[in-house]
Amino acid sequence: MAASADARNPDKTDPGRQAVTTLPGVGPALADTLRKLGIEQVQDLWFHLPLRYEDRTRITAIGDLEAGEPAQVEGVVEAVEAGFRYRPQLRVAISDASRQTLVLRFFHFRRQQAQQFAPGVRLRCYGAIRHGQHGLEMVHPQYRVLQADVAVEATLTPIYPVTEGLGQQRLRGVIEKALSRLPGEATLELVPPELLSPLGLMPLRDALLGVHRPAPDADVPALLANRHPAQQRLAFEELLAHHISLKRLRALVRRHRAPALPGDAALRGRFVAALPFALTRAQQRVSEEIARDLGKGMPMLRLVQGDVGSGKTVVAALSALHAVANGRQTALMAPTELLAEQHLRSFREWFEPLDIEVAWLAGKVTGKARTAALAKLAAGVPIAVGTHALMQQGVEFRRLGLVIVDEQHRFGVQQRMDLRDKGAGRGEAPHQLVLTATPIPRTLAMSAYADLDVSTLDELPPGRTPVRTVAIANGRRDEVIERIRDACTEGRQVYWVCTLIEDSDLLQAQAAEVAFAQLRATLPGLAVGLVHGRMKARDKQAAMDGFKDGRIALLVATTVIEVGVDVPNASLMVIENAERLGLAQLHQLRGRVGRGSQASTCVLLYQPPLSGLARQRLETLRSTSDGFVIAEQDLRLRGPGELLGTRQTGAMGFRVADIVRDAALMPAVQRVGSAMLQAHPAMAGRLTERWIGAAARFAEA
Ligand code: ADP
Ligand code: MG
Numbered sequence: 133m134a135a136s137a138d139a140r141n142p143d144k145t146d147p148g149r150q151a152v153t154t155l156p157g158v159g160p161a162l163a164d165t166l167r168k169l170g171i172e173q174v175q176d177l178w179f180h181l182p183l184r185y186e187d188r189t190r191i192t193a194i195g196d197l198e199a200g201e202p203a204q205v206e207g208v209v210e211a212v213e214a215g216f217r218y219r220p221q222l223r224v225a226i227s228d229a230s231r232q233t234l235v236l237r238f239f240h241f242r243r244q245q246a247q248q249f250a251p252g253v254r255l256r257c258y259g260a261i262r263h264g265q266h267g268l269e270m271v272h273p274q275y276r277v278l279q280a281d282v283a284v285e286a287t288l289t290p291i292y293p294v295t296e297g298l299g300q301q302r303l304r305g306v307i308e309k310a311l312s313r314l315p316g317e318a319t320l321e322l323v324p325p326e327l328l329s330p331l332g333l334m335p336l337r338d339a340l341l342g343v344h345r346p347a348p349d350a351d352v353p354a355l356l357a358n359r360h361p362a363q364q365r366l367a368f369e370e371l372l373a374h375h376i377s378l379k380r381l382r383a384l385v386r387r388h389r390a391p392a393l394p395g396d397a398a399l400r401g402r403f404v405a406a407l408p409f410a411l412t413r414a415q416q417r418v419s420e421e422i423a424r425d426l427g428k429g430m431p432m433l434r435l436v437q438g439d440v441g442s443g444k445t446v447v448a449a450l451s452a453l454h455a456v457a458n459g460r461q462t463a464l465m466a467p468t469e470l471l472a473e474q475h476l477r478s479f480r481e482w483f484e485p486l487d488i489e490v491a492w493l494a495g496k497v498t499g500k501a502r503t504a505a506l507a508k509l510a511a512g513v514p515i516a517v518g519t520h521a522l523m524q525q526g527v528e529f530r531r532l533g534l535v536i537v538d539e540q541h542r543f544g545v546q547q548r549m550d551l552r553d554k555g556a557g558r559g560e561a562p563h564q565l566v567l568t569a570t571p572i573p574r575t576l577a578m579s580a581y582a583d584l585d586v587s588t589l590d591e592l593p594p595g596r597t598p599v600r601t602v603a604i605a606n607g608r609r610d611e612v613i614e615r616i617r618d619a620c621t622e623g624r625q626v627y628w629v630c631t632l633i634e635d636s637d638l639l640q641a642q643a644a645e646v647a648f649a650q651l652r653a654t655l656p657g658l659a660v661g662l663v664h665g666r667m668k669a670r671d672k673q674a675a676m677d678g679f680k681d682g683r684i685a686l687l688v689a690t691t692v693i694e695v696g697v698d699v700p701n702a703s704l705m706v707i708e709n710a711e712r713l714g715l716a717q718l719h720q721l722r723g724r725v726g727r728g729s730q731a732s733t734c735v736l737l738y739q740p741p742l743s744g745l746a747r748q749r750l751e752t753l754r755s756t757s758d759g760f761v762i763a764e765q766d767l768r769l770r771g772p773g774e775l776l777g778t779r780q781t782g783a784m785g786f787r788v789a790d791i792v793r794d795a796a797l798m799p800a801v802q803r804v805g806s807a808m809l810q811a812h813p814a815m816a817g818r819l820t821e822r823w824i825g826a827a828a829r830f831a832e833a
Contacts, residue, residue, distance in 0.1 A: 148175030148178065148313075148320075149174070150173060150174050152166055152173065152306075152310075154174070155174065155309045155313075157309070158309075162306070165295060168295045168296075169293060169294075169295050169298075174313055178307075178340055179340075180307060181292075181343055181344075182290035182344070183292060184291050184356070185356055186291055187204070187352065188204050188258060188285040189284055189286065189287065191206045193228060194227065194230050194234045199261050199262055200261065200262070200709060200712055201260070201261055202259060203259075204257070205226070205228070205258075206228060206254065206256045207228040207255060208227060208252060208253070208255075209249050209254075210233065211251065212251065221238065222241050223235055233267065234269065234270065235264055235266065235267065235270075236255075236257060236275070237269050239272070239645060248277055254278040255278065257274065257275040258273060259271070259272065271643070271646060287346050288350070292304070307344060311340070311345075314337060314341070317335050317337045322815045322819045322822070323815070323819070327803075327804045327807055328804075331368070331804075333364065333365045334362055334364070336369070338362065339361075339366050340362075342362030343363060366787075366789075367788045367797065368801065371786075371789045371791075371801045374823070375801050375802065376809060376819060377820040377824055380820070382433060385431050386430065388561035389429055389559055389561075390431040390561055391460055391560065392426075392427055392428060392429045392458075393426040393455055393460060394457075395423050396457035399457050399486075400450070400453055403449070403482065406482070407482070412592075413591060414442070414588075414589045414590055415443055415446065415450075418589055421587045422454075422587070423454065426451065431562065432565065432585075434565055434586070435567075435568060435586045436565065436567050436589060437569075437587070438567070438588065438590075439592065439723075441596065441723060442591065442592055442593075443592075444567045445478050445538075446482075447567075448464060448475075448538070448567060449478070449483070452483075452515055452534060452536070455514070455533040456488055456514045459531065460531050460533025461509070461513065461514060461515070462514065462515045462534045463534070463535050464536040465520060465523065465535070465537050466519060467538070468519070469494050469669070472517060472518050474697075476492050483515060489508075490514075490516070490517055491509060491513040491515065491517070492505060492517055493505045493506075493517075493522050494519045494521050495521045497518075509527060509528065511530060512529075512531055516529075532562045534564075534565065536564075536565045536566075536567065537565070539567065539568060569723070597729065598757055599722055599725055599732045599734050600731065600734070601733075601757075602754070604735055604737055604738070605738060606739045607740070612706055613651070613654055616651075617658070619704045620658055623701075624703045625685055625686070625687070625699060625704075626704040626706070627687050627689060627702055627704070627706070627725070628647060628687065628688045628706045629691065629708065630643040630664075630689070631708055631710070631712055641665060641666040641667075644662060644663075644664045647688050648660065648662045648688040659685045660685070660687075661675040661686070661688065662688045662689070663676060663690070663693065676697070679702075699724070699727070700727045700729075702732075703731070704725065704733050705725045705732075705733075705735065706735045707722075707734065707736050709738070711742055711749075711750065714749075715753065715763075716763060716766055719759055736750055736754075738750065752765045763792075766792060
């Protein structure tokens with residue numbers, strides 16, 4: 133393919149495709165760090181887009197602060213208190229001309245740092261505002277001590293995805309250098325003008341400069357909401373690249389053969405008879421659709437969408453039976469060890485009575501256990517369950533016939549491409565089955581998964597007690613905490629979910645630590661656990677295990693528990709700042725309760741006053757538990773100016789695009805995509821390389 137030849141031998145005259153080391157000040161060490169972010173060429177820096185912006189162009193008076201909003205504040209230190217009640221903490225009260233006080237709270241601090249905060253010192257701080265025990269507070273703000281008047285920033289501050297050893301400041305500098313090499317529009321643009329101009333989008337060069345260096349007079353609310361014309365232009369381009377890459381992936385896979393895996397009625401009969409439940413009609417229908425695909429000698433590429441709790445795992449197991457019946461191996465992968473272990477448990481329960489062995493491989497399987505697991509896979513163990521570790525180099529299957537990927541949105545295109553290489557070789561590829569609970573509206577499913585056929589599990593197993601959902605204002609927090617005490621006394625288990633709109637692990641973790649300390653103090657005698665993304669995997673696992681075993685009654689968590697955690701005895705969930713989350717995410721979270729026979733409750737704790745849209749969102753959740761209805765409603769409710777969507781973006785692995793918010797772009801994306809694949813395949817290849825970078829280069833090789 134012409135495009136692949138280009139990709140391996142970068143055109144030295146194209147400034148975008150030169151190595152990052154050609155930029156001044158970028159040596160081999162920095163290049164290694166950049167590679168961790170998928171950045172190898174200069175153009176990778178152009179397309180390394182801000183995750184979000186911080187608005188440090190103004191100072192907000194303390195009296196005007198609102199919980200949940202990030203803000204920049206300037207004030208004078210009034211009082212300092214270092215305490216060790218539950219763990220070390222430093223509290224600094226500042227006030228300003230509005231004569232109101234704001235508390236800065238630190239859980240980790242050095243002694244010199246504490247000494248900086250003498251009364252009378254002037255500070256400028258930036259951080260998220262939250263409700264503390266005594267009014268508003270900022271936990272771990274960024275701050276500087278002011279000796280004299282200092283001007284505020286003239287433009288929005290872009291915040292980039294970074295990695296260990298590379299901070300915002302340094303990365304901003306490198307991107308700045310890369311931008312100075314941006315060529316003129318004619319060289320930069322890859323979409324042919326006859327396809328592009330009817331769309332009336334902003335030129336690519338202006339769009340890139342507009343997002344990396346917003347002008348002082350830029351439309352701030354639009355930028356913050358990812359609705360600026362510059363972002364729309366880039367979103368179009370990203371969706372186009374994604375669409376093209378999926379179409380090509382499908383075409384590539386379809387060039388291979390796959391082993392035909394007809395079903396074995398007797399084996400299936402024994403499997404189904406041993407299940408403790410009867411299959412739903414939807415499960416039967418979807419597994420028939422899968423059986424038809426598997427019976428052909430062409431690789432299946434099928435997505436099963438089904439709401440939380442619709443019973444996707446058993447559908448996966450039924451398809452694995454086809455592989456078993458034909459002497460082929462199945463690999464089942466989940467995005468986290470937590471989820472993968474849950475699948476392992478279900479699969480062993482179902483398959484071992486039939487004498488079908490299930491092997492286990494995850495990152496934490498090391499040493500002798502790993503050697504043994506690898507030997508099993510190579511010897512042809514019928515089923516392997518694990519994480520992405522299953523697809524890494526050095527893992528060999530004897531006769532892989534089927535790959536099942538759960539919660540697809542957590543895996544990127546890259547991982548799907550890795551699958552191809554694990555096939556039986558000689559032009560054969562394994563069948564692929566993808567399971568997802570992301571309720572993408574039906575109208576969008578086709579474009580989101582351009583490379584897959586879609587089956588829908590549109591029915592929940594019978595006998596579920598629906599989750600009662602109530603919205604309660606934060607002012608009644610104490611009552612809610614009392615309810616937790618009652619529930620736990622009755623032997624029920626409870627989730628307390630801390631949320632922040634900020635896409636920041638750190639801030640989320642801090643919010644959880646604060647809630648954890650508070651709940652432990654208010655509920656003495658209750659076993660309280662904590663799980664957040666910044667904890668060591670071992671500690672996280674210990675807390676989860678404790679909750680699963682029932683040793684922990686109340687689990688304080690960030691949204692890390694959103695996907696797939698299954699503790700049937702948990703029947704109460706409290707979601708803090710529920711008004712800040714999108715519908716889809718709230719629905720996913722709520723799906724963690726209502727899994728047992730007990731009546732479950734989900735409390736949406738919100739901070740009044742609610743905006744009209746927030747009110748409608750909470751109302752939707754109260755009135756329905758159908759994931760697809762919720763997804764359609766989500767699409768409808770997202771009016772202009774809504775500050776949602778960062779999560780959705782992250783979930784689909786996009787940088788600027790959001791499949792729901794940018795739905796209106798999809799018809800054009802499909803039209804331009806098909807035209808480019810037909811008439812301009814080399815340009816199409818370069819476009820995907822730009823956006824998917826190293827992954828695309830790898831796939832073409
Ligand atoms: P999800 O689609 O969210 O992955 P799971 O496969 O984890 O759902 O199933 C959720 C729960 O429902 C599991 O405990 C599973 O054993 C149970 N389940 C699955 N199918 C049925 C059914 N047809 N009838 C009753 N329970 C079922
Ligand atoms: Mg599942």
